Structure formats: structure tokens, C-alpha cells
Amino acid sequence: MNAFLKNMLVIARRDFLAIVATPTFLLFLLAPLFMVGMGAVGGLGASQLADSARGKGRIVAIVDPADVEALRQADARLRGALSGGERPVMLDVRAAGPDAPDPLVIAREKGSDTYAVLSGPLESPRIIERNEGSSSGRYLALLAADVLRDRAAGPVAPVEPRFEAITSGGTSIAAQQSLGFGAVFAIFLMTLLLAGQTVSSMAEEKGNKVIEILAAAVPLESVFLGKLLGMLGVAILFIAFWSVIAVGGGFVAATQIDPAAIAAAGKPAAALAVAPASGWGFFFGISICYFVMAFLLLGAVFLGIGAQASTVREIQMLSLPITIFQVGMFSLSAAAASAPGSDLARFAQIFPFSSPFAMAARAATDGAHGIHPLALGWQAIWVAAVVYLSVRLFRAGVLSSGSGWKFWKKARPVAAAAAAASAAAESPSTH
Amino acid sequence: MTELAVEATGLTKYFEAFQAVDHVTLKVPAGSIYGVLGPNGAGKTTSLRMTLGIIDPDEGTSRLLGGHKPQAVRHRIGYLPEERGLYPGMKAREAIAFMGALRGLDWSEGRRRAATFMTELGLERVIDEKIRKMSKGMAQMVQLIGSIVHAPDLIVLDEPFSGLDPVNQERLEMLVRRERDRGATILFSTHVMAHAERLCDRLAIIARSQRRFEGTVDEARALLPMQVRYTPREQGEAVAALLPAGAEHKGEAWHFAIEENDVEPLLARITASGHGVAGLSIARPALHDAFVHIVRQVDAGFDATPQADAVEEAAA
Numbered sequence: 001m002n003a004f005l006k007n008m009l010v011i012a013r014r015d016f017l018a019i020v021a022t023p024t025f026l027l028f029l030l031a032p033l034f035m036v037g038m039g040a041v042g043g044l045g046a047s048q049l050a051d052s053a054r055g056k057g058r059i060v061a062i063v064d065p066a067d068v069e070a071l072r073q074a075d076a077r078l079r080g081a082l083s084g085g086e087r088p089v090m091l092d093v094r095a096a097g098p099d100a101p102d103p104l105v106i107a108r109e110k111g112s113d114t115y116a117v118l119s120g121p122l123e124s125p126r127i128i129e130r131n132e133g134s135s136s137g138r139y140l141a142l143l144a145a146d147v148l149r150d151r152a153a154g155p156v157a158p159v160e161p162r163f164e165a166i167t168s169g170g171t172s173i174a175a176q177q178s179l180g181f182g183a184v185f186a187i188f189l190m191t192l193l194l195a196g197q198t199v200s201s202m203a204e205e206k207g208n209k210v211i212e213i214l215a216a217a218v219p220l221e222s223v224f225l226g227k228l229l230g231m232l233g234v235a236i237l238f239i240a241f242w243s244v245i246a247v248g249g250g251f252v253a254a255t256q257i258d259p260a261a262i263a264a265a266g267k268p269a270a271a272l273a274v275a276p277a278s279g280w281g282f283f284f285g286i287s288i289c290y291f292v293m294a295f296l297l298l299g300a301v302f303l304g305i306g307a308q309a310s311t312v313r314e315i316q317m318l319s320l321p322i323t324i325f326q327v328g329m330f331s332l333s334a335a336a337a338s339a340p341g342s343d344l345a346r347f348a349q350i351f352p353f354s355s356p357f358a359m360a361a362r363a364a365t366d367g368a369h370g371i372h373p374l375a376l377g378w379q380a381i382w383v384a385a386v387v388y389l390s391v392r393l394f395r396a397g398v399l400s401s402g403s404g405w406k407f408w409k410k411a412r413p414v415a416a417a418a419a420a421a422s423a424a425a426e427s428p429s430t431h
Numbered sequence: 432m433t434e435l436a437v438e439a440t441g442l443t444k445y446f447e448a449f450q451a452v453d454h455v456t457l458k459v460p461a462g463s464i465y466g467v468l469g470p471n472g473a474g475k476t477t478s479l480r481m482t483l484g485i486i487d488p489d490e491g492t493s494r495l496l497g498g499h500k501p502q503a504v505r506h507r508i509g510y511l512p513e514e515r516g517l518y519p520g521m522k523a524r525e526a527i528a529f530m531g532a533l534r535g536l537d538w539s540e541g542r543r544r545a546a547t548f549m550t551e552l553g554l555e556r557v558i559d560e561k562i563r564k565m566s567k568g569m570a571q572m573v574q575l576i577g578s579i580v581h582a583p584d585l586i587v588l589d590e591p592f593s594g595l596d597p598v599n600q601e602r603l604e605m606l607v608r609r610e611r612d613r614g615a616t617i618l619f620s621t622h623v624m625a626h627a628e629r630l631c632d633r634l635a636i637i638a639r640s641q642r643r644f645e646g647t648v649d650e651a652r653a654l655l656p657m658q659v660r661y662t663p664r665e666q667g668e669a670v671a672a673l674l675p676a677g678a679e680h681k682g683e684a685w686h687f688a689i690e691e692n693d694v695e696p697l698l699a700r701i702t703a704s705g706h707g708v709a710g711l712s713i714a715r716p717a718l719h720d721a722f723v724h725i726v727r728q729v730d731a732g733f734d735a736t737p738q739a740d741a742v743e744e745a746a747a
């Protein structure tokens with residue numbers, strides 16, 4: 001094996017074991033559990049809030065007792081064609097009579113949000129609405145019109161529609177874009193969690209002085225790359241652990257659920273019909289490749305920056321700009337994912353630090369495979385460049401070599417400067 | 432001329448404006464034990480680091496083990512840095528194997544040799560102890576083993592004896608000799624003269640950034656005249672006249688220095704004078720004296736012409 005690779009693996013092995021063989025690693029491994037837990041609690045609260053709010057909203061129609069049934073039917077028909085958020089709030093139909101309360105009083109009744117109240121004859125109803133021009137008011141008017149039209153037309157043979165679902169013909173662009181965004185988000189989340197760890201990984205050797213042994217024994221490039229590789233190993237272990245849990249959990253769930261129920265729900269079939277443009281297999285594979293690249297690239301930057309810091313406090317100070325930088329790359333790539341083919345997307349795909357995210361998003365909307373090896377190569381060049389630069393800076397700064405950069409070297413020696421000064425003094429007419 | 436294991440010429444290093452090392456040349460014959468001596472802050476560590484290519488010299492070059500760049504022969508070199516460092520969470524055996532692996536040694540072979548070395552050096556009880564739990568001296572011995580476990584051809588030790596108890600110092604001396612007998616070249620720095628005196632085939636003395644002496648221990652000692660302690664049987668005013676100017680009378684004895692050529696004429700004078708001899712010792716000065724002598728001379732020279740002034744004059 002190549003000596004450089006061998007050195008790298010020795011460093012990587014040490015780092016990997018040093019991280020994994022500690023109790024704190026268990027905490028780190030289980031961190032997503034806390035995250036999911038927190039998220040679930042928050043989500044539960046939010047959805048309860050929304051549910052209870054929606055349950056309390058209503059619209060009211062006060063109509064002639066003869067019209068009550070027709071109105072209810074019209075409501076059921078119209079409601080069926082509207083989905084989710086467009087669906088109006090619950091309709092409360094009441095029969096008009098001598099002792100029926102005033103619509104204004106109903107509109108102000110406590111205990112529920114009343115968006116609109118219809119009263120009076122259907123031909124010329126009075127509609128009191130909470131917000132002017134609200135859809136609730138329009139909806140009540142529509143109901144009235146529907147009831148009247150039904151009555152005028154007399155009995156009509158019921159329409160017997162035949163519904164046919166399109167089974168092939170591909171996924172909508174919107175769905176593919178969401179997939180792209182999902183990939184960007186997943187990769188971002190994992191790099192945020194894992195790549196930031198590299199910032200402090202050089203501090204250990206500086207703290208316990210092992211750095212001089214390493215610097216004497218192996219090229220610093222292999223130390224840096226080895227550390228990245230060790231951390232990548234940790235990251236992959238982390239992902240593998242959670243993948244196994246997820247797949248295992250999926251199996252358990254599958255055996256618990258009645259297959260007939262799944263078929264009836266029709267959900268899995270719908271989910272599988274959504275496919276990235278490059279195909280599921282390729283998309284998954286390439287996303288993993290891009291995660292590795294994102295990790296190496298951002299990890300290399302953080303490692304290089306962290307290597308310059310000499311105290312824990314300095315490292316802590318660095319973590320904020322680092323997080324901001326990561327979020328910046330995420331936003332750029334997320335924006336690019338929502339506008340495939342745009343100049344912004346192209347920029348995000350080429351700019352080295354957002355490239356892995358943006359290219360993963362591209363795999364969701366663009367079927368071409370050939371571009372990806374090219375992008376991975378481009379990103380690998382940047383990993384190498386960042387490591388090279390980091391090592392240079394490290395040698396110059398931390399090991400005080402000072403001569404990594406020729407112009408610094410020339411600036412340093414006082415004797416040389418003095419000699420230059422006296423030479424200039426002797427020949428003032430040279431320029 | 433024998434082959435050189437280390438051929439570092441004109442090594443120069445500035446830290447900002449301060450010249451830490453000024454054209455230091457180190458030529459270490461292969462298979463020898465070579466000492467770099469000097470007071471604190473003289474530039475020993477910086478010179479060794481440049482020799483090994485850990486930091487780049489501003490001027491000068493270093494070639495090791497037959498004209499190679501230091502980076503090209505890393506796996507044939509062992510190095511104990513002045514600032515000792517090991518991973519505290521590692522077991523001694525693993526730490527040694529790790530250091531061997533860095534230099535290309537097989538892990539399993541490294542672990543095996545680690546046990547052998549540690550047993551030899553009386554550390555068998557702590558072979559599987561974590562570094563964190565060891566005393567400083569023990570950890571230092573572990574690190575020392577780690578820097579020679581891959582049987583390097585060139586071993587560079589920066590103040591290897593500091594922090595060790597006398598027993599471990601003995602063991603280390605034994606180890607250094609054994610490595611030399613194996614065929615390795617050893618270059619080490621120290622400011623403890625006794626070790627240098629016992630071990631070194633050749634040595635260099637660095638003071639105030641420059642190499643001030645290079646040669647064998649005997650050559651260093653020959654820099655100073657012989658030290659004489661003479662106690663006459665018959666004391667008297669006339670004794671002083673027999674002795675060289677500057678002889679000091681302390682109690683019964685006279686202390687003074689003479690050149691080697693003057694020893695026999697002195698003995699003749701004493702015999703002829705009839706003052707007799709109650710006690711007489713004529714000894715070469717110790718390396719310690721030569722070292723102090725050289726360092727004092729350099730310091731005196733510095734106090735006379737401070738370097739800062741010289742630089743300012745040049746710049747003006």
C-alpha cells in the first residue's frame with residue numbers, strides 16, 4: 001500500500017477508535033432520538049393547537065325548514081370537490097322560525113369563531129361576515145345558488161362519472177423538486193451534525209503535544225486527511241446505525257399492519273409513484289456520495305480553521321460562523337433546488353461548498369447521470385485544495401515554520417532587511 | 432571520511448526579528464553518538480527540529496542518512512520531542528505500536544516489541560496501563576520506546592534524560608549504547624554534562640544561536656588548561672613563587688591551572704624547592720568546566736557588543 005495512504009489510515013484508525021470508544025459517543029449516537037422526541041412534542045402541540053382552532057370555526061345558515069335538507073346536500077356535494085385547506089369550516093344549518101335568534105347575536109356567540117352567517121330568503125340572503133369579501137361568505141352564497149338551481153331544474157338523472165388514475169407518465173415536477181429539497185435538507189442536517197465535529201479534532205494533538213510526533217513522522221497532509229477520514233468513519237457508523245434502526249423499524253411496522261389496510265389506503269402505491277428523475281437507486285447512491293463529499297469539503301474547511309485555534313474558547317467562538325456558513329450553503333442549495341435550471345441553481349452546483357447539496361437536488365429533477373462523476377471529481381479537487389491550504393497555514397502558523405510562503409520568509413529576517421536597506425542607501429539612483 | 436548520518440549545514444532560523452539559530456552546522460558520523468550541548472534558549476531544539484524538517488529553516492539545508500531530504504527517510508528516523516506528548520487515553524502498548532505504525536511498522540509487531548522493550552526497562556507492570564495513569568517519567572520512557580520501536584537508523588532525542596530518576600537515566604544510557612551497537616546513529620541534546628561526557632563520541636556546543644565548539648569530549652576538555660591542586664608539606668611565602676601567577680591559596684592547598692607542557696617543569700621546581708608534597712592532583716578539566724568556560728566567553732563577547740546595536744548601525 002502507498003505509504004501516504006497507510007499513514008492516513010493509521011491516523012484515521014486512532015481518531016475513529018478514540019471517538020467511538022467513549023461513553024460520550026453513545027450520547028452522540030442517540031442525539032437524533034432527543035431531536036425527534038423534541039420535534040414530536042413540538043409538532044403534537046402545534047397540531048393540537050391547529051385542530052382545536054379549526055374545530056371551533058364555523059359558518060351558519062339560518063334557512064326555511066324546507067330548505068334545510070337541500071342545503072345540507074349541496075354542502076356535502078361542494079365540500080367533496082374541495083381539499084384540505086381549501087375546504088370551508090363546519091356548516092351549522094338552523095331552521096328559521098319566530099324564535100330564531102338574531103344573526104348578529106349568532107355571529108357574536110362565544111365558544112366558537114363564526115366566520116359568516118346567512119339568513120333571510122335564499123333568493124336574496126343577508127350574509128354577515130367577519131372579514132369583508134371572505135371565502136366563507138362566498139361559499140354560503142354559492143350554497144344558496146346551488147339549492148335554487150336544483151329546485152329550478154327539477155329531478156335530473158345523477159351523473160355517473162368514471163374516475164381513472166394515471167398510473168404511468170412520471171412524477172410531477174413539483175414532487176421531484178420536493179424530493180430534491182428533501183435530499184438537500186437531509187444532507188445538510190447530517191453535515192451540520194457531523195462535519196462541525198472536525199473543528200476541534202486538531203485541538204487534541206495541540207493540547208497534548210502529540211502534534212510534534214505526528215509532524216515528524218508523517219506528512220501533515222496525511223494527518224489532516226486521516227482525521228477527516230476518521231470522522232467520516234464515525235459519521236458513517238452513525239448513519240448506518242440509524243439506517244438499521246429505520247429499516248428494522250419499518251419491518252416491524254410492516255408485520256404489524258394488515259396488508260389489506262395498506263392496499264385500501266392506497267398510500268404506498270402513491271408514494272412509490274413519486275420518483276426522482278434519475279431513478280430511486282441512482283438517486284440514493286449519488287446522494288450518499290454527495291453526503292460524503294459535503295462532509296469532506298466542509299469538514300476540511302472546519303478542520304483547517306480549527307487547527308489555527310489554540311484554545312477551547314477560540315474553538316467555541318469559531319463554531320458560530322461555521323454554523324452560519326453551513327446554513328448559508330443550505331439556503332443557497334435549497335433556493336437552487338426550487339428553481340432547477342436557473343442561473344442560481346447553476347451557481348450553487350458549481351460553487352464548491354454548496355455543490356454537493358445542489359447536485360443532489362439536481363439528481364432529483366434531472367435524469368442525466370453523466371454530470372455526477374464530473375461534479376464529484378470537481379468537489380474532490382476542492383477537498384484536496386482545502387486540505388493543502390490548511391496544511392500550509394498550519395505549518396506557517398502553528399509549527400512556526402514561517403517559510404511556507406516565500407514572501408513571508410523574505411520579510412522575516414532582520415539582517416536581510418537591513419542588508420536590503422543599506423544596499424538601497426548605497427545605490428539611491430537605481431530606480 | 433566516514434559516511435554522515437546527519438549533514439545539516441548553515442541552519443538559520445528567525446522568529447520574527449529574533450535570530451534563534453545562526454548558521455549552525457551539524458555533521459554526525461554514521462554509527463556514532465553525538466551530543467548537542469548548550470544553555471537554555473541556545474537554539475538546540477530549534478536546530479534539531481530544522482534538522483528533521485519539522486520546521487523549515489530560513490537558510491541552510493539538512494540531509495539525512497546518505498543525502499536524503501528529511502521527509503524522504505521519515506520511516507528510518509526516531510524522534511523524541513522536547514515537549515513530551517502521548518494520547519492519555521491510550522494504553523502504553525498501543526501508544527508504542529501507534530508510534531511504530533506512524534513510521535511504517537506493523538501493528539502486531541509493534542505491540543510485540545513494545546512488550547519486550549517495556550519488560551527490559553522494568554515497566555512490565557504497566558504494559559496495559561493507560562498513559563493517563565502513569566507518572567511523568569514512566570510516560571517518558573514509554574514515549575522513548577515508541578521513538579525507537581521501529582529500529583530506526585537515526586535516533587534524535589531532545590533532552591532525553593530530563594525528568595528521569597537516576598535508575599532510569601542509567602537504563603536510558605544503556606539503551607542508547609545498545610542502539611548504537613545495533614548500528615544506529617544517535618543525536619541528542621542535553622545540558623547535563625555527565626551524560627554527554629559518558630556517552631558522546633563527538634559533540635557540538637551551541638550558545639547564543641551559534642555553534643561555538645565541535646569535536647570530541649577530550650578535545651573540548653583540552654580547551655582549558657590542567658587543573659592543579661597542590662598542598663606543600665612545608666608552607667611558606669616562597670611557595671607562591673614556584674607556582675604560576677594567579678594561584679589561589681585556599682586553606683592548606685593551592686589551586687591553579689597550567690598548560691600540559693608546563694606540568695613536568697612544575698614538578699621539577701617543586702622537588703628542587705624542598706617544600707615537599709603533602710597532596711597533589713593534576714587533572715584534565717571536566718566537560719562541565721569546558722562548557723561553562725565557552726558559554727561565559729560567548730556571553731562576555733555579547734555583553735561587550737550587543738547585537739541589537741550592530742543591527743541598528745547596519746540599518747542606519
Ligand SMILES: Nc1ncnc2c1ncn2[C@@H]1O[C@H](COP(=O)(O)OP(=O)(O)OP(=O)(O)O)[C@@H](O)[C@H]1O
Nearest residue numbers: 400446451469470471472473474475476477478513
Ligand atoms: N515557536 C517559537 N516562536 C518564537 N520564538 C521561539 C520559538 N521557539 C523557540 N523560540 C526562541 O528561540 C530560542 C531558541 O529556542 P530553543 O527551544 O531552540 O532553545 P533550546 O536550546 O532548546 O533551549 P532549552 O535548553 O531551554 O530547551 C529561544 O530564545 C526561544 O525563545
Ligand SMILES: [Mg+2]
Nearest residue numbers: 475476477513
Ligand atoms: Mg530545547
